[in-house]
Amino acid sequence: MTLSIGKALNAALRDAMREDDTVLMFGEDVGALGGVFRVTDGLAAEFGDRCFDTPLAEAGIVGMAVGMAMNGFRPVVEMQFDAFAYPAFEQIASHVAKMRNRTRGAVNLPMVIRVPYAGGIGGVEHHSDSSEAYYAHTPGLKVVTPATVADAYSLLREAIADPDPVVFMEAKKLYWAKDEVSLPVTTAPFGTAEVRREGTDATLVAYGPAVPVALEAAAAAAEDGRSLEVVDLRTLVPFDDSAVAESVRKTGRCVVVAEATGFAGVSAEIAARVQERCFHSLWAPVLRVTGWDVPYPPPVLEKYHLPGVDRVLDTVDRLQWDDVPDPRFLVPEQAT
Amino acid sequence: MATTNRRRPARSAKSSEELLGFYRQMLLVRRFEERTAQAYTEAKIGGYCHLNLGEEATVVGLMAAIEERDYLFTNYRDHGYALIRGMDPGRVMAELYGRQDGVSKGWGGSMHLFDTDVRQLGGYGIVGGQLPLAAGAALAVSYRDGDEVVMCQMGDGTTNIGAFHETLNMASLWDLPIVFVVVNNQLGMGTTVEVSSAEPELYKRASAYRMESARVDGNDVIAVRDAAKLAVERARKEQKPYLLETVSGRLKGHSVVDPAAYRSKDEIEAVRAQDPVAGLHDRLVGDGVAKVDELAEIDAEIGRIVKAAVEFADKSPAPEVSSLFDYTYASPVPNDSRRLPGEALFPTEPGNQPADPLFPVGA
Ligand SMILES: Cc1ncc(C[n+]2csc(CCOP(=O)(O)OP(=O)(O)O)c2C)c(N)n1
Ligand SMILES: [Mg+2]
Numbered sequence: 001m002t003l004s005i006g007k008a009l010n011a012a013l014r015d016a017m018r019e020d021d022t023v024l025m026f027g028e029d030v031g032a033l034g035g036v037f038r039v040t041d042g043l044a045a046e047f048g049d050r051c052f053d054t055p056l057a058e059a060g061i062v063g064m065a066v067g068m069a070m071n072g073f074r075p076v077v078e079m080q081f082d083a084f085a086y087p088a089f090e091q092i093a094s095h096v097a098k099m100r101n102r103t104r105g106a107v108n109l110p111m112v113i114r115v116p117y118a119g120g121i122g123g124v125e126h127h128s129d130s131s132e133a134y135y136a137h138t139p140g141l142k143v144v145t146p147a148t149v150a151d152a153y154s155l156l157r158e159a160i161a162d163p164d165p166v167v168f169m170e171a172k173k174l175y176w177a178k179d180e181v182s183l184p185v186t187t188a189p190f191g192t193a194e195v196r197r198e199g200t201d202a203t204l205v206a207y208g209p210a211v212p213v214a215l216e217a218a219a220a221a222a223e224d225g226r227s228l229e230v231v232d233l234r235t236l237v238p239f240d241d242s243a244v245a246e247s248v249r250k251t252g253r254c255v256v257v258a259e260a261t262g263f264a265g266v267s268a269e270i271a272a273r274v275q276e277r278c279f280h281s282l283w284a285p286v287l288r289v290t291g292w293d294v295p296y297p298p299p300v301l302e303k304y305h306l307p308g309v310d311r312v313l314d315t316v317d318r319l320q321w322d323d324v325p326d327p328r329f330l331v332p333e334q335a336t
Numbered sequence: 337m338a339t340t341n342r343r344r345p346a347r348s349a350k351s352s353e354e355l356l357g358f359y360r361q362m363l364l365v366r367r368f369e370e371r372t373a374q375a376y377t378e379a380k381i382g383g384y385c386h387l388n389l390g391e392e393a394t395v396v397g398l399m400a401a402i403e404e405r406d407y408l409f410t411n412y413r414d415h416g417y418a419l420i421r422g423m424d425p426g427r428v429m430a431e432l433y434g435r436q437d438g439v440s441k442g443w444g445g446s447m448h449l450f451d452t453d454v455r456q457l458g459g460y461g462i463v464g465g466q467l468p469l470a471a472g473a474a475l476a477v478s479y480r481d482g483d484e485v486v487m488c489q490m491g492d493g494t495t496n497i498g499a500f501h502e503t504l505n506m507a508s509l510w511d512l513p514i515v516f517v518v519v520n521n522q523l524g525m526g527t528t529v530e531v532s533s534a535e536p537e538l539y540k541r542a543s544a545y546r547m548e549s550a551r552v553d554g555n556d557v558i559a560v561r562d563a564a565k566l567a568v569e570r571a572r573k574e575q576k577p578y579l580l581e582t583v584s585g586r587l588k589g590h591s592v593v594d595p596a597a598y599r600s601k602d603e604i605e606a607v608r609a610q611d612p613v614a615g616l617h618d619r620l621v622g623d624g625v626a627k628v629d630e631l632a633e634i635d636a637e638i639g640r641i642v643k644a645a646v647e648f649a650d651k652s653p654a655p656e657v658s659s660l661f662d663y664t665y666a667s668p669v670p671n672d673s674r675r676l677p678g679e680a681l682f683p684t685e686p687g688n689q690p691a692d693p694l695f696p697v698g699a
Contacts, residue, residue: 032598033526055496055532056463056524083462087497124383124445126461294664298434298442299382300654 001182005152006175009039009114011183012156013076017047020074023160025051027061027078027114036080037116037175058088062113066095069111074160082117083126089134096165097140108163112156117145118209118259120173120306122299128172129296130260132208135167136236136269142190143236145169147211149179151234154187162190171209191238195247199229202253202319205244205270207233210257210307217257217312228316236266244270245277252283253319257307262290284320285329352625358400358557359616359631362392363638365416366613368425371642372415372432372446376592380649381432384461385446388416390587393612394519396420397560398582401568402487407455407477409470410489412447413519414459417489422454425641426648435652442655443663464499466490467516471503474512478575485571486514487564493524495538507577508545515567516579519554521586526598539581547577554584555612585610 003011017023025043027035031053034041043051054061058079065075079085085092092113099109119128136143142164146152152170159166188194196211197218206214211232218228231247233240248254254274258267271286289307297305320326369387376385388395395416402408410417418428423439431438432446439451447461457473460466470488477484494500495518507514518538522529529536542549548570552563560582567578585607589596596604620626 029525029527036525053527053531055527056493057496057498059498086462087464087499122382124447124461126447127384292660294660297660298445298655300434300442301657301660304657304660 001180002178003149003181003183004176004178005146005149005170006037006039008149008152008181008183009156009170010041010043012153012160013040013043014046015184016074016076016157016160017043017050020160021050022072023050023074023076024068025076025078026054026065028054028056028080030078035078037170037172039114039170039175040078058084058086059091062088062091062096065111065113066091066099066109069109069165070099070107074110074112076112076114076160078114080116081123081127082115082129082131085113085115085131088113092135092141092167093138097138099140100164101140109165110160110163112159112166112168114168114170116172116175117169118171118173119296119302120209120259122302123172124298125296128302130209130258130291132167132169132236133260133265135169136266140165141237142166143169144190144234145171145208145236146234147171147174147206147208147232148187149177149181150185150187153181153183154185155190155234157184157186158190169208173209174212177212188234190235191240192235193231193233193240193243195229195243196232197228197230199227199251201227201251202255202316203229203231203244203247203251204255204257204312204316205231205233205247205274206257207236207266209259213307213309213312214257217309217316220309220313221316226316233270239269239273241273241277244274248274248278249281252281253316254278254282254286255312255315255319256286256288256290257312258288258290259306260291261293262288263293265290283323284318284326287315287318289315352623355558355616355620355625356634358393358396358561359613359620359626360634360638361396361399361420362557362613362616363635364419364425364641365392365395367635367638367642368419368429368645369415371646372429373588373592375429375432375646375649381446381592382434383445383447384412385432385592386413386590387588387592388413390585390607390611391519391521391554392416393557393616394554394560394582394584397554397557398487398489398517398564400557400561401564402485404455405484406568407457407470407473407484407486408489409457409466409473409486410459411463411466411491411494412459412461413491414449414456415446418449418451418454418456418459421451421456423449423451423456425645429645429649430652433649433652434654435649436655437648437652441659464490464494464497467494467499467503468506470516471507471512471514474507474514474577475510477513478510483572484513485568486512487517487568488514489517489519491524492518492520492522492529492538493527493532494518495541496524496532500541504542504545504547504577504579508547511575512577513571513575514577515564515571516577517564518579518581520581520583521554522583523586523590525590525594526596537581539579542579545577547579549579549581551581551583554582555610555615557612557616584612587611 030040031044204214399420434442474486539549
């Protein structure tokens with residue numbers, strides 16, 4: 001059947017709740033309204049008080065989930081938007097991430113924090129943040145971000161079944177992306193990147209909302225006779241070093257495409273790991289295409305902020321195809 | 337703790353004039369918001385957009401209670417406050433459009449109307465975000481021994497977030513000149529006060545902080561003004577915080593895009609029956625303060641103001657792309673760090689192609 005990512009997430013929640021009655025879903029307006037992106041649509045009707053509305057209290061919501069996870073439940077909580085998870089950040093960074101370690105394994109926290117994230121829907125500040133780096137930077141959390149319909153279903157099922165806390169990041173602009181799928185579907189497990197398009201000349205590493213951009217860029221490059229491979233990370237933590245390195249060793253060039261701001265971002269981590277593992281295979285520096293290092297801009301400027309196909313192709317063009325050192329890769333004093 | 341919910345006796349000529357003035361202001365909010373909804377559906381406004389429809393008496397009554405020297409913080413449902421506080425309707429509309437001539441050059445948008453000239457120090461898009469900030473402003477006033485008061489508006493749902501407790505506690509502990517106003521429109525998005533608040537009579541929460549509080553009919557502009565004035569004067573003279581709850585309704589969805597499917601027909605009818613603008617209209621006519629066609633003339637005049645605001649916004653240009661980096665820091669920080677030396681920021685913009693023939697664009 002043809003399904004959108006939003007509907008696949010809804011199906012994953014429903015199936016998990018049917019199979020295991022310790023799975024609960026709660027958050028702001030997830031009941032009658034079905035969540036602002038309708039991901040919890042119909043769950044309150046089917047499961048009654050196992051899917052419920054909370055007061056407007058993110059720190060309380062996540063903290064309650066911790067307490068429930070310590071006591072035999074598998075709570076799934078929804079943060080309405082990326083920036084609304086920040087009031088809960090203290091709980092996430094100080095308790096969710098550290099509980100198991102602090103108690104030396106006396107408790108696991110099998111809980112999922114669902115975070116709609118990233119931009120591209122004219123959503124303005126607070127409603128468009130790519131906040132994955134905060135979570136990925138915090139040991140103890142798993143960070144997952146599906147880019148396909150099948151992954152949306154399978155990775156959410158896996159997140160709910162996982163013994164560790166998972167920050168499940170749902171790219172807003174992909175909620176309506178559709179694909180053929182038959183449910184239930186099981187895709188590769190956490191920590192496995194997927195090659196979404198094979199290529200030989202350069203590797204585009206992407207995740208979440210950047211995956212369709214990378215694929216579109218690869219299709220456009222193919223028309224110009226350049227063969228780009230696209231790797232979809234799927235989970236940022238755990239990170240699939242070997243799949244990324246294998247691809248870059250094959251192609252010898254790498255561009256990381258991410259929507260988040262670049263400085264100290266996940267994209268920087270990926271670039272560092274690629275050069276650590278693939279230095280002798282690289283024909284050019286690892287480059288990044290990211291959002292600019294500015295607060296998320298208003299809708300009319302959004303298109304300039306988000307890495308689009310043109311910026312990806314332009315960056316690919318800079319990968320020293322003629323094997324001539326690019327003066328722009330030198331520090332300014334050397335260049336003159 | 338007093339519950340003010342009283343009807344006013346027959347009024348003098350002065351109060352008739354005042355009432356007409358309030359009607360004019362309420363109508364400005366009403367027509368501006370209706371036009372805003374239309375502009376949103378025409379895709380001229382992006383992002384999220386929350387209207388004051390149904391809260392006109394509350395907005396106008398509150399703004400009548402504070403003075404020019406006072407400060408105002410609000411949540412994202414802030415257009416009406418900005419208009420009555422004195423921001424130019426054209427510049428407010430341009431801000432909603434995300435245009436260059438908006439009060440924040442288009443970067444704040446609907447939820448973050450900000451203008452130091454009228455001492456409105458922001459709408460805030462994060463629920464509860466404005467609370468500690470407003471208390472901080474009041475603490476600053478207190479340090480300076482100033483005589484300004486801070487008014488901090490919020491919604492009913494906001495009383496459940498942690499910042500509410502933290503802020504009210506400190507405000508009371510430190511005797512800050514601040515009036516917290518809970519605009520109880522009975523819904524936080526689709527969740528009712530009863531579903532989200534263990535003490536649904538929200539003004540009573542102040543007692544946990546030994547703070548004076550009252551509840552007032554938010555559809556009665558005079559009642560709101562009087563109750564707010566009392567609170568403001570108390571804050572000014574006695575340096576004591578105050579919590580005022582106004583009870584009204586939301587005529588439309590939470591934001592322009594919300595069809596509010598979670599509400600029953602009966603609920604919506606009940607809110608409509610309380611429509612503060614229609615209510616004041618009928619009261620003015622009934623009390624013989626104004627004739628129907630006089631009020632229609634005011635409406636026409638407001639219509640012209642709103643039309644001019646839209647025309648102003650329509651003509652205003654989008655912010656320059658190059659302004660993306662302008663205001664992130666006060667001193668130079670190379671936050672366009674993805675750019676390599678000699679490279680255009682936006683190579684795909686016309687005229688920005690890199691000069692270097694080695695690296696043509698789109699080769
Ligand atoms: C911290 C945070 N959580 C969630 C949201 C999403 N959200 C925006 S408005 C709103 C409801 C707020 O209701 P209320 O305080 O009653 O204000 P009203 O919209 O009725 O004016 C919610 C849940 C947000 N903006 N910030
Ligand atoms: Mg409300």
